[in-house]
Amino acid sequence: MTVNDDSFTNWKHREEIAESMIPMIGKLHRERDVTVLLHSRSLVNKSVVSILKTHRFARQIAGAELSVTETLPFLETLTTLDLGPSQIDIGMLAATYKADDRGLSVAEFTAEAVAGATGGDKIERREGRDVVLYGFGRIGRLVARLLIEKAGSGNGLRLRAIVVRGGGDQDIVKRASLLRRDSIHGQFQGTITIDEDSSTIVANGNAIKVIYADDPASVDYTAYGIKDAILIDNTGKWRDREGLSKHLRPGIDKVVLTAPGKGDVPNIVHGVNHDTIKPDERILSCASCTTNAIVPPLKAMDDEFGVRRGHVETVHSFTNDQNLLDNYHKSERRGRSAPLNMVITETGAASAVAKALPDLKARITGSSIRVPVPDVSIAILNLQMARETTREEVLDHLREVSLTSPLKRQIDFTTAPDAVSSDFIGSRHASIVDAGATKVEGDNAILYLWYDNEFGYSCQVIRVVQHVSGVEYPTYPAPAV
Structure with a gap:
């Protein structure tokens, strides 16, 4: 067998393994609210080639390519455990297992590493949290894509509505089209349909009400069945507490601004100071x-x-x-x-x-x-x-x-x-x-x-929203401090 034949055979073998990983990753996400990561990169809803490329990426930072043959045993073990909502990095599991010299089996090591997400220690699945987007521009549409992507388990954030100014005939058709196709970020991953009579966009099964309003004070969100929602203002029109407080209407619990906040509005960078957010803080900014x-x-x-x-x-x-x-x-x-x-x-x-x-x-x-x-x-x-x-x-x-x-x-x-x-x-x-x-x-x-x-930046916004909503689940193995 030539080198070329050997390389191709190896590739086909890895393709087969990656293919077998997809239903396991999907089932963990759908049924247990577990997001499988590889060096912080989500493998949920990824193709065979995407899974293989993500494994290969490890070569850039760790010095050697990570093979699906190395991570598959960890993933298989995860499917046998009584897991609660969490994020589990199989790349980190593989790396830390290599460095462990106790002679544990993969199953024993994995069970120990994710113990906080199993049995009596696991977090119970929570009811989804309503989210409203105020504005639907560049950041608004990308945040919408991310919210729809993360709605797979049905227990996280739920995009219930977007609020925009009326744009005339076929307004909702044009807005749905901008969500469907983006000149920079490509096609929306899924299906989008519209119901003009009810002013609703349905994206991957998520019904999103389009509310037309020129002023935050004119909207009663409870009229649309929205409650205890987090409103994400991506217009930047109001940046101080007084202006952003206009959004605190019936149905809205918190307001998150996608621009630098002014005055005493907390500017939050997830990963750095998100743990300083006070539980009773209702208005905050994701900075720039x-x-x-x-x-x-x-x-x-x-x-x-x-x-x-x-x-x-x-x-x-x-x-x-x-x-x-x-x-x-x-x-x-x-x-x-x-x-x-x-x-x-x-x-x-x-x-x-x-x-x-x-x-x-x-x-x-x-x-x-x-x-x-x-x-x-x-x-x-x-x-x-x-x-x-x-x-x-x-x-x-x-x-x-x-x-x-x-x-x-x-x-x-x-x-x-x-x-x-x-x-x-x-x-x-x-x-x-x-x-x-x-x-x-x-x-x-x-x-x-x-x-x-x-x-x-939109990903950082989502992380902040997940944190304040209570659906930011712990990651295993726990990062080194």
């Missing part, structure tokens, strides 16, 4: 996409090396706030054509760091340049640290953080030598460390952090 991109790496660097001062320069994709062609704009430069120019503008991300990381004593400054790409940005984080270090030490630390720490859902890591912005469209992490571009000299480190400012 750039704040979410820089705060987790800042925390990781400060925890290990100490940060004395820093500057962030964001090279940011253009947004709907800019003009396609030169035209009047309230900002001096944003009126100039977005797809034809690099546009110097301001960023509030640096000043927002203090709200999300109050223990960081370093002064962080920032500026931004909008560039002619439609999605994915890069933050260049220039840090003076409290001690000297090496490039190898910094990269080893950030690689480990991306794999095993509580920040592993926020920080990703790539060693791809030819990485460019479009490679990170659809990334679910808040930011991705580009190892090849990292520079370290003495006590100075310069990090290049890619981030999908649309989808990655």
Whole structure:
């Protein structure tokens, strides 16, 4: 047999194994509310090839490809356990099992590692929590996709309604079409139908009421059977407590803003300060996409090396706030054509760091340049640290953080030598460390952090909503602290 034949036979064997994993992953998710992960990447509703590619990705960060032959025994064991709602990372199970020298079987090791999700310790499945989207623009539609995707078990977040201003004839048809097809993020994964008579969009079986209103004060959500809901305001029209309080109508319990909050509105970066949210807090902000991109790496660097001062320069994709062609704009430069120019503008991300990381004593400054790409940005984080270090030490630390720490859902890591912005469209992490571009000299480190400012940020929003709704389930094996 030739090398080519041998490689192809091996590929077909791995395909067969990945195929056998799909019903096990689906059944765990559907019947027990268990999300199977591989190095923080969900395997729910993934194709055979996607499962194999996710396994291969481990080579970039762990140095060796992870095979489905290694993870299958852990998945098979999970199907035999009395599991409650949880997230279980079979990549981490395989990695920690390799490092364990006690001679346990896979079944024994797995049962021990996920003990908190079994038997008397497991969390009981909870009733779903209603969610309302106020606004249906770029972030609103991506958040909708994520909510629909995560509704598989029926016990998590339920997107019940979207609130928009009336747009004339066939308004609901056009909005459903924008949800169905996206020029950047591709086709919606599933089916979408509409009922114009009842103003309802049905996406993968989820009935979503379209409510037309020009003012939050005009909506009584209980009239639509909505109760105790979390409302996600993605319009950015109101950013202080007084304005956002307009949403606290019958049927709405909490308001989450997808823009930086002003005044005393808490700015939350999931993974960093989400555990500071008070149970009785009814209004909070998910800060900005750039704040979410820089705060987790800042925390990781400060925890290990100490940060004395820093500057962030964001090279940011253009947004709907800019003009396609030169035209009047309230900002001096944003009126100039977005797809034809690099546009110097301001960023509030640096000043927002203090709200999300109050223990960081370093002064962080920032500026931004909008560039002619439609999605994915890069933050260049220039840090003076409290001690000297090496490039190898910094990269080893950030690689480990991306794999095993509580920040592993926020920080990703790539060693791809030819990485460019479009490679990170659809990334679910808040930011991705580009190892090849990292520079370290003495006590100075310069990090290049890619981030999908649309989808990655939307994932962070969903994590915050899951946390405040009580459906953010624990992850096993538990991340190293």
